[in-house]
Amino acid sequence: MYFKETKGFPKDFLWGSASAAYQVEGGWDADGKGxxxxDKFVRIPGKTFKATTGDKAVDHYHRFKEDVKLMADMGLKTYRFSIAWARIYPNGNGEINEAGLSFYDDLINELIKYGIEPMVTVYHWDMPQALEEEYHGWENRRIVDDYVNYATTLFKRYGDRVKYWITMNEQNIFTSFGWLKGMHPPGKENDMKTFYQVNHHANMAHAGAVLALKELYPDAKVGASFAYSPCYAFDRKPENAMAKADYDDLQNYWWMDIYAYGRYPRSAWAYLETMGVTPDIQDGDMETLRKAAALVNFMGVNYYQTCVAEYNPIDGVGMSNAMNTTGKKGTAQVQGVPGLYKNPANDFLPTTDWDWTIDPMGLRMCCRDITSRYDLPIVISENGLGAFDKVEDGQVHDPYRIAYLKAHIEELKKACDDGCQVLAYCTWSYTDLLSWLNGYQKRYGFVYVDREEDENYGTLNRIPKDSYYWYQKVIETNGEEL
Ligand code: BG6
Incomplete structure (x- = not known):
């Protein structure tokens, strides 16, 4: 749309940045953490780039005061971080670990001291291993109660200071990588039936947490963060437009419809029925999902890229785990679902060194689509560029990151003008951190951290990059100076 006048970002816009416990904290066995x-998966040979682990990560656990001070100097309005379940309940349930609870008390208080709004992710993929051993984690319905109990512990302890809560980070990613691609724990491949069952459990866990939070703090703001890749039809051929519709129902609306409406898209459900992979749903589940959906305050969006959908014949390509985790451009492979769609590269768009498509307008598309379909406010909970950074004379010049973020913020601004209610924009990430499968060389932060793949190399010193100072100005001018 074209507007004669633009309004830009709302006055109380939350300019933020994000992280996740496993990727920054380190202290993997500190102070009673389970x-x-x-912790287990990274020790399986061949699973992560150069066998990197989050044992020490960037040592945020011990350096959080220094990190928060840098945030304050930057003028950050919100910091999104996740809590490690195993610091709170080392065994996932049962005995509580006070030292873990007080670590996050200290972090939250430190943020508040500087006027930075804490935005807490309850679950960003690190599950207590004890639950895997006790009952296979997400595969068992028992996890719903354990997750809700854990989440409720957080709400009770921090709800007086934390207003923004994100129940789940990228349920679509951790479940597809865990049960279809074998690239995240528990490392299973092509197990569609379990994949959908696991997702139903995660949906019930999310819903239970939303209901528990609203009971305790009716004014709290809650949502889930979804890894949303809007999809373009390959061309104007009707079968490619249908491939896009199939992709959207199975890859996007399958999750977002649950968070926003508490229902599964009908055509996706019909497809699952023919494949014999529908999840078991207990009496009352759909009502619980609907009740929770009515209480959700925003859609969390992690936006990195768009994709293309092209019809994929029944003997066509399948799901592959051939991803580019090395940063050698051009090594990713086309993936798809036979009989439905495949996702070829988009010739109109550039890519990162890890073959991720760069498409700033896609961010506006996310906001427009969510606004039309769900009419919900939006929290952009992640967006950023993974790149190789170099220290030169004690400085890090990252004009490519500034260009990437600038282009995305420009499009986000247009989304605000389009009438989308965008509440926050969190870049990924604040400091450099561990990229789950890609090691430490894939850097995302405003703040460089001196460390290499091998944790014995590097001082862990922090160096603000050029993008740090650039974002400082963006915040100061509420997105007017980009
Ligand atoms: C999101 C995750 O998928 O993207 C983050 O929520 C992750 O945890 C980020 O780090 C970037 O992905 P990657 O694979 O480049 O680290």
Missing amino acids: VTNW
């Missing part, structure tokens, strides 16, 4: 599924 072992997680990721």
Whole structure:
């Protein structure tokens, strides 16, 4: 749309940045923390780039005061971070670990001291390993109660200071990588039936947490963060437009319809029925999902890229785990679902060194689509560029990151003018951190951290990059100076 006048970002817009516990904290066995599924998974040979782990990560656990001070100097309005379940309940349930609870008390208080709004993700993929061993984690319905109990512990402890809560980070990613691609724990491949069952459990866990939070704090703001890749039809051929519709129902609306409406899209459900992979749903589940959906305050969106859908014949390409985790451009492979769609590259768009499509307008598309379909406010909970950064004379010049973020913020501004209610924009990430499968060389932060793949190399010193100072100005001018 074209507007004669533009309004730009609302006055109280939350300019933010994000992280996740496993990727920044380190202190993997500190102060009573239990072992997680990721602590185990990274030790399986060949699973992560150069066998990197989050054992030490960027040592945020011990350096959070320094990190928060840098945030304050930057003028950050919100910091999104996740809580490690195994710090709170080392075994996932049962005995509580006070030292873990007080670590996050300190972090939250430190943020509040500087006027930075804490935005808490309850679950960003690190599950206590004890639950895997006790009952196979997300595969068992028992996880719903354990997750809701854990989430409720957080709400009770921090709800007086934390207003923004994100129940789940990228349920679509951790479940597809965990049960279809074998690339995240528990490392299963092509197990469609379990994949959908796991998702139903995660949906019930999300819903239970929303209901529990609203009971305790009716004014709290809650949503889930979805990894949303809007999709373009390959061309004007009707079968490619249908491939896009199939992609949207199965890859996007399957999750977002649950969060916003508490229902599964009908055509996706019909497809699952023919494949014999529908999840078991208990009496009352759909009502619980609907009740929770009515209480959700925003759609969280992690936006990195768009994709293309082209019809994929029944003997066509399948799901592959051939991803580019090395940063050698051009090594990713086309994936798809036989009989429905495949996702070829988009010739109109550039890509990162890890073959991720760069499409700033896609961010506006996300907002427009969510606004039309759900009419919900939006929190952009992640957006950023993974790149190789270099220190030169004690500085890090990252004009490519500034260009990437600038272009995306420009499009977000247009989304605000389009009438979308965007509440926050969190870049990924604040400091450099561990990229789950891609090691430490894939850097996302405003703040460089001196460390290499091998944790014995590097001082862990922090160096603000050029993008740090650029974002400082963006915040100061509420997005007017980009
Ligand atoms: C999102 C996750 O998928 O993207 C983050 O929520 C992740 O945890 C980020 O780090 C970037 O992905 P990657 O694979 O480049 O680290």
